[in-house]
Amino acid sequence: MKASITLRVDGEQRSLAVDTRTTLLDAMREHLGVTAAKKGCDHGQCGACTVLLDGRRVTTCLSLAVACDGASIVTAQGLARGDTLHVVQQAFLEHDALQCGYCTPGQICSAIGMLEEAKAGHPSFVTRGLTAAPDLTDEEIRERMSGNLCRCGAYVNIVAAIRQAISKGATS
Amino acid sequence: MTPFDYERATDASSAVTRVASHPNAAFLGGGTNLVDHMRLGVAHPDLLVDVTRLPLASIDVSSDGLVRIGAGVRNSDLAANRVIRERYPVLSQALLAGASGQLRNLATTGGNLLQRTRCAYFQDTTVPCNKRSPGTGCSALDGHNRDHAILGASQQCVAVNPSDMAVALTALDATIVVLGPQGERRIPIADFHRLPGDAPERDTVLRHGDLIIAVELPALRVAAHSAYYKVRDRASYAFALISVAVALQVADGRVEDVRIALGGVAHKPWRALRAEASLRGAAATDESFGRAAEAELADAKPLKHNAFKIPLARNTLRMMLRNLAAGARS
Numbered sequence: 001m002k003a004s005i006t007l008r009v010d011g012e013q014r015s016l017a018v019d020t021r022t023t024l025l026d027a028m029r030e031h032l033g034v035t036a037a038k039k040g041c042d043h044g045q046c047g048a049c050t051v052l053l054d055g056r057r058v059t060t061c062l063s064l065a066v067a068c069d070g071a072s073i074v075t076a077q078g079l080a081r082g083d084t085l086h087v088v089q090q091a092f093l094e095h096d097a098l099q100c101g102y103c104t105p106g107q108i109c110s111a112i113g114m115l116e117e118a119k120a121g122h123p124s125f126v127t128r129g130l131t132a133a134p135d136l137t138d139e140e141i142r143e144r145m146s147g148n149l150c151r152c153g154a155y156v157n158i159v160a161a162i163r164q165a166i167s168k169g170a171t172s
Numbered sequence: 173m174t175p176f177d178y179e180r181a182t183d184a185s186s187a188v189t190r191v192a193s194h195p196n197a198a199f200l201g202g203g204t205n206l207v208d209h210m211r212l213g214v215a216h217p218d219l220l221v222d223v224t225r226l227p228l229a230s231i232d233v234s235s236d237g238l239v240r241i242g243a244g245v246r247n248s249d250l251a252a253n254r255v256i257r258e259r260y261p262v263l264s265q266a267l268l269a270g271a272s273g274q275l276r277n278l279a280t281t282g283g284n285l286l287q288r289t290r291c292a293y294f295q296d297t298t299v300p301c302n303k304r305s306p307g308t309g310c311s312a313l314d315g316h317n318r319d320h321a322i323l324g325a326s327q328q329c330v331a332v333n334p335s336d337m338a339v340a341l342t343a344l345d346a347t348i349v350v351l352g353p354q355g356e357r358r359i360p361i362a363d364f365h366r367l368p369g370d371a372p373e374r375d376t377v378l379r380h381g382d383l384i385i386a387v388e389l390p391a392l393r394v395a396a397h398s399a400y401y402k403v404r405d406r407a408s409y410a411f412a413l414i415s416v417a418v419a420l421q422v423a424d425g426r427v428e429d430v431r432i433a434l435g436g437v438a439h440k441p442w443r444a445l446r447a448e449a450s451l452r453g454a455a456a457t458d459e460s461f462g463r464a465a466e467a468e469l470a471d472a473k474p475l476k477h478n479a480f481k482i483p484l485a486r487n488t489l490r491m492m493l494r495n496l497a498a499g500a501r502s
Contacts, residue, residue, distance in 0.1 A: 062207045067224065125408070
């Protein structure tokens with residue numbers, strides 16, 4: 001069963017015909033050639049396929065492309081402004097927050113979405129008292145980023161990179 | 173994945189009519205469980221009716237304090253809602269204990285109530301499972317059953333309900349508002365999920381074509397003094413071994429009101445009515461809390477690999493009551 005859809009991907013309007021079974025991840029990678037989002041587990045458990053969908057971080061392996069018709073998507077490759085990296089990308093570079101790099105595009109999109117959530121005052125499971133504004137301690141960063149696995153174990157530097165991005169005023 | 177047609181619902185009642193008249197149709201919400209099951213071969217609908225763009229995404233508070241949560245409200249938005257955080261902290265905490273930030277941005281309130289067990293045998297189409305293929309047998313009964321039920325199980329199924337949100341809603345006496353082919357009806361959450369008995373393929377009392385449109389929370393003074401605790405194999409992003417939702421109101425050293433539900437122990441969120449009965453009016457002391465926990469777990473039956481859950485549930489419940497009582501007095 002085919003469906004015609006339109007997606008805005010990294011600022012570019014794209015029209016495509018997809019089988020209804022196609023996930024948003026496969027539509028980007030296999031149909032549009034946008035390969036920043038990575039396929040890890042394909043079950044929503046690893047976070048490698050994270051993008052910003054209409055401004056919110058989501059995994060794309062469990063979303064059907066046809067259900068996302070009309071959506072606006074930003075992947076890790078759409079974050080830089082010309083040669084200027086996004087402050088979160090720059091922080092990952094400076095802190096060596098990766099080894100093989102496969103999870104990195106998802107980590108970066110997730111971090112950006114997470115910082116927006118915190119800015120909007122959203123609590124996490126480790127926030128003391130649900131009603132106060134969250135303070136992004138290392139414990140908070142770890143909890144909020146727990147949906148992104150890194151099999152190389154670069155977590156210590158990932159937390160440090162996000163801490164630097166926060167100190168530089170990163171939200172989006 | 174088997175081929176399927178996709179339709180986007182324009183209003184709730186025509187979505188219900190469409191699914192009700194099509195035997196192998198399913199509603200599509202956030203998709204975080206259904207799409208995975210379609211890929212695994214656990215579910216194979218030939219028509220998906222997408223209900224995510226229906227106007228069911230608001231949280232409304234009426235003048236008498238009733239909170240109505242639209243079935244399409246995403247888990248992240250419900251957890252962050254100011255009224256929920258202030259009046260029903262147990263619900264925010266339960267939501268935030270579940271899944272990851274990315275999944276909570278997708279998963280809906282209605283879909284969360286309908287998520288299916290994470291029993292590994294249920295998700296593996298190469299082995300027998302009465303829930304997936306009725307009559308084939310239960311592989312968990314004599315298999316790896318560390319994560320499985322200690323209360324209310326049957327010889328046909330020992331799976332547990334995986335939801336954190338539903339445990340909190342059970343403690344809060346929520347009502348599930350359902351639109352079916354015959355119209356709207358309200359189901360108390362205690363009657364919504366089923367014990368397995370001899371029909372483990374049915375997780376809930378819903379019939380084909382029924383669409384959850386809202387969840388209602390009663391105005392409940394005790395709910396402001398509530399909390400959720402989840403014991404799991406890692407600190408974050410894992411399903412519960414045991415979880416406890418408690419709301420406790422203490423006055424003059426006595427338990428004035430209490431609501432308790434347990435997760436990770438049964439085929440449905442387990443309302444701890446025995447523990448509540450033993451506590452109501454009792455002295456708010458550690459001894460009372462211990463007795464209440466004993467009473468609730470008295471009939472627990474361990475499987476080969478999950479006997480640890482009985483003391484774990486008892487101790488976690490007792491700790492939660494103690495902590496909340498200390499907070500309530502201060």
